[in-house]
Amino acid sequence: MKLITAVIRPERLPAVKESLFAAGVRGITISRVSGHGGQGGVVETYRGSPYVVEFHEKVQVQIAVSDPFVDPTVDALVKAARTGNVGDGKIFVQPLERVIRIRTGEEDTEALTPVER
Amino acid sequence: MKTLPRLVPATAVLASFALAVAQGESVADVAFALDTVALLLSALLVALMQPGFALLEAGLHSSKNVINIFMKNIADFAVAALAYWAVGFAIMYGGGLFLRNYVTGMNVPNSADFFFQMVFAATAATIVSGAIGGRMKFGAYLIFSVVMTALIYPVMGAWQWGGGWLSQLGFADFAGSSVVHAVGGFAALGAVLAIGPRLGRYAGGRAVAMPGHNLAYAGLGLFLLWIGWFGFNGGSQLAFSTQADATAVADIFLHTNLAAAAGGVAALLVSWALFKKPDISMTINGVLGGLVSITAGPDVVTGLSAVAAGAIGGALVVGSVVMFDRLRVDDPVGAISVHGVAGLWGTAAVGVFGGANLGVQLLGTFSYAAGAFVAGYLVFLALKVTIGIRVSPNEEVRGLDIVEHGLPGYSSEDRLRDPVVVGAGD
Numbered sequence: 001m002k003l004i005t006a007v008i009r010p011e012r013l014p015a016v017k018e019s020l021f022a023a024g025v026r027g028i029t030i031s032r033v034s035g036h037g038g039q040g041g042v043v044e045t046y047r048g049s050p051y052v053v054e055f056h057e058k059v060q061v062q063i064a065v066s067d068p069f070v071d072p073t074v075d076a077l078v079k080a081a082r083t084g085n086v087g088d089g090k091i092f093v094q095p096l097e098r099v100i101r102i103r104t105g106e107e108d109t110e111a112l113t114p115v116e117r
Numbered sequence: 118m119k120t121l122p123r124l125v126p127a128t129a130v131l132a133s134f135a136l137a138v139a140q141g142e143s144v145a146d147v148a149f150a151l152d153t154v155a156l157l158l159s160a161l162l163v164a165l166m167q168p169g170f171a172l173l174e175a176g177l178h179s180s181k182n183v184i185n186i187f188m189k190n191i192a193d194f195a196v197a198a199l200a201y202w203a204v205g206f207a208i209m210y211g212g213g214l215f216l217r218n219y220v221t222g223m224n225v226p227n228s229a230d231f232f233f234q235m236v237f238a239a240t241a242a243t244i245v246s247g248a249i250g251g252r253m254k255f256g257a258y259l260i261f262s263v264v265m266t267a268l269i270y271p272v273m274g275a276w277q278w279g280g281g282w283l284s285q286l287g288f289a290d291f292a293g294s295s296v297v298h299a300v301g302g303f304a305a306l307g308a309v310l311a312i313g314p315r316l317g318r319y320a321g322g323r324a325v326a327m328p329g330h331n332l333a334y335a336g337l338g339l340f341l342l343w344i345g346w347f348g349f350n351g352g353s354q355l356a357f358s359t360q361a362d363a364t365a366v367a368d369i370f371l372h373t374n375l376a377a378a379a380g381g382v383a384a385l386l387v388s389w390a391l392f393k394k395p396d397i398s399m400t401i402n403g404v405l406g407g408l409v410s411i412t413a414g415p416d417v418v419t420g421l422s423a424v425a426a427g428a429i430g431g432a433l434v435v436g437s438v439v440m441f442d443r444l445r446v447d448d449p450v451g452a453i454s455v456h457g458v459a460g461l462w463g464t465a466a467v468g469v470f471g472g473a474n475l476g477v478q479l480l481g482t483f484s485y486a487a488g489a490f491v492a493g494y495l496v497f498l499a500l501k502v503t504i505g506i507r508v509s510p511n512e513e514v515r516g517l518d519i520v521e522h523g524l525p526g527y528s529s530e531d532r533l534r535d536p537v538v539v540g541a542g543d
Binding site for chain 1: 323324326327328329392393394396398399438439451
């Protein structure tokens with residue numbers, strides 16, 4: 001089991017959701033975040049004086065998946081989030097010790113398997 | 118027939134006048150009522166400029182100072198209402214303190230005359246608020262507001278509108294390019310020089326931008342000011358019930374709007390050429406610069422010269438903002454340029470376009486500028502050496518909302534993406 005955290009461009013979120021859904025991935029958590037990686041600061045002008053926009057708005061996507069889903073998820077994220085320009089973001093894959101579904105008490109892979117409806 | 122419902126209000130007004138005359142009330146009574154109502158409505162429009170200033174200043178300042186800006190704008194309007202009533206009006210127009218024994222020369226009640234003048238005093242006072250924002254102690258600002266509306270504005274206002282030495286020289290300032298705006302703008306210049314720039318504003322030897330936190334607030338503030346200005350200039354005709362007066366007011370509306378529009382377009386184009394993008398804050402300042410530029414003579418210009426006066430005023434404001442920045446005069450909202458510099462130009466413009474004596478216009482406007490500058494600087498200096506005018510560097514970095522008023526204007530989350538201020542920790 002892995003926790004996959006992706007920091008992406010906000011405008012790529014619709015494509016990323018679609019791509020993840022097509023890959024069979026269910027259950028994502030998103031949040032608004034601010035930061036910068038290799039992109040660095042952008043210099044703008046305000047009332048004739050320069051200023052640096054250091055932190056850029058990003059969307060962070062978190063997905064917990066069982067082992068067979070790790071590569072499809074990463075592929076789906078990369079495919080949908082990439083524009084080829086600096087600032088596309090990063091994907092972090094971390095091991096997960098334990099997962100519990102609160103409603104049923106199911107653990108680990110069972111807890112990560114989507115409910116059939 | 119479909120247009121009939123729209124005619125009903127106008128017809129009703131006409132009918133009530135006809136009825137009033139038929140019931141034996143004289144035409145003079147109707148004129149008195151009409152003059153009074155029009156003056157009071159004009160005053161309300163001028164009062165609408167107060168939320169305009171509050172929103173404009175709040176939008177152009179940081180999100181950590183938004184409560185402080187609103188508190189200053191609420192407080193200076195309230196202080197003006199009291200101080201100008203108690204003391205200021207008597208100094209400017211005669212009569213005793215507290216509006217006692219005053220007899221107006223206008224065809225309206227004394228209280229209507231006073232109310233219209235009071236909102237002008239409040240305008241002059243509130244101009245200073247944005248220029249010294251982000252670093253001033255609230256208590257010291259309150260005291261300054263009292264002095265401004267009880268003494269500085271009334272003493273200098275009397276030179277012209279109180280029948281003083283400038284009016285005797287034939288100086289022309291219809292609605293106050295000099296009496297209100299240059300006084301507010303140059304008092305702000307004196308105040309800014311006394312208090313100094315915001316922390317980090319000129320770090321590393323160059324001007325560092327401190328972008329406003331909500332340019333939509335600033336834009337809304339501009340619209341309120343623009344609309345309010347029709348009361349400022351139109352109402353300054355002071356009489357409305359004759360054909361000549363009504364025509365004059367309508368022409369003033371037209372000229373005021375033309376100058377505002379020309380000022381905005383000029384500033385938009387100049388900022389686009391200079392900074393590669395059309396700058397909203399400069400365009401806002403440009404519209405206001407156009408409005409200030411027409412305020413001295415909206416009654417004596419033609420449409421074309423109103424456009425010329427406004428366009429020059431709008432362009433002048435952009436150059437002036439950049440120039441004051443080079444001189445390290447930190448005016449976050451451009452009040453010195455908009456009200457001070459455009460006020461000088463607008464007053465001179467009556468000599469250029471409106472047939473007034475240019476020499477007298479220049480003498481008058483520079484007298485107002487110099488008087489207000491010295492008064493503003495001295496009051497701030499006196500406050501500085503007694504109770505202090507500036508918060509500590511640490512307090513300034515934390516923001517006046519928390520430090521002076523004990524609560525944040527926004528949650529800290531909303532402030533995470535504020536642009537980096539280089540050298541703010543100096």
